[in-house]
Amino acid sequence: MSKAQREQSARDRIRSQREAEKKQEQRKRVATYVTVGVVALAAIGAGWLFAANQSKPEETGQALAPVTIQGDGSVAMGNAGVTAPVIDIYEDFQCPACKQLEETSGATFKNLAAEGKAKVVYHPLTIFPQQMNKGITRANSARAGAAARCVTDGKQWMAFHDKLFEKQPEEHVEGFTTDQLVALGQEAGVTAPDFATCVTSQKFAQAHAAYSEKTMTAINLTGTPTVKLNGKDMDQNVVFTPSELRKTVLDAAK
Structure with missing residues (x-):
């Protein structure tokens, strides 16, 4: 393999490595966004559930007071x-x-x-x-x-x-x-x-x-x-x- 070919091969490897690293970083960001979104939705859901439970009517007991x-x-x-x-x-x-x-x-x-x-x-x-x-x-x-x-x-x-x-x-x-x-x-x-x-x-x-x-x-x-x-x-x-x-x-x- 000539010197020029070796240099081109090296550049191709570097480029491939950078593209792989870039894709990995993108996947990390997406995973982070999804996690944050799930946590936010969970927090909203928990808040709604708490509010709903607070305002939920009680069930009347079987016996009334006189x-x-x-x-x-x-x-x-x-x-x-x-x-x-x-x-x-x-x-x-x-x-x-x-x-x-x-x-x-x-x-x-x-x-x-x-x-x-x-x-x-x-x-x-x-x-x-x-x-x-x-x-x-x-x-x-x-x-x-x-x-x-x-x-x-x-x-x-x-x-x-x-x-x-x-x-x-x-x-x-x-x-x-x-x-x-x-x-x-x-x-x-x-x-x-x-x-x-x-x-x-x-x-x-x-x-x-x-x-x-x-x-x-x-x-x-x-x-x-x-x-x-x-x-x-x-x-x-x-x-x-x-x-x-x-x-x-x-x-x-x-």
């Missing part, structure tokens, strides 16, 4: 001897945000009461102004609130309460007619013999309206749902995050 219908129309749920902490829930059966609260944290309220960790008091109100949607929304709310007062058994009241939120009509549509409310009571298992008559006559309409007005004035209520813990407003972010709600209430019980 439910007592009080003279003013509010309803208390709690085990005997449990007087604190007290969770007050101010809600309107026609309020979409109240429906969302029930779907998100309703089970947590029930579970905390059943576990003896808190006393929960429900305050059904009509908060919508008369002029809203030509009074349709307020009328829906008022009929439902009055109908709830026709339930005399505590556990049946809770079942009717849950059914009202489940079947909540749209705000701008007439709903919760007395016939619908009677049917919903039957679906909820209400057995009071005079329930249908009480609902269709709206026997407790005035009492419900008076309690709504008195309660809103007394605590300067500006919207529903409003949840208070030992008399102090709870942060809405906490109320709508079951895990945070539970933690806050348990901390208050210490």
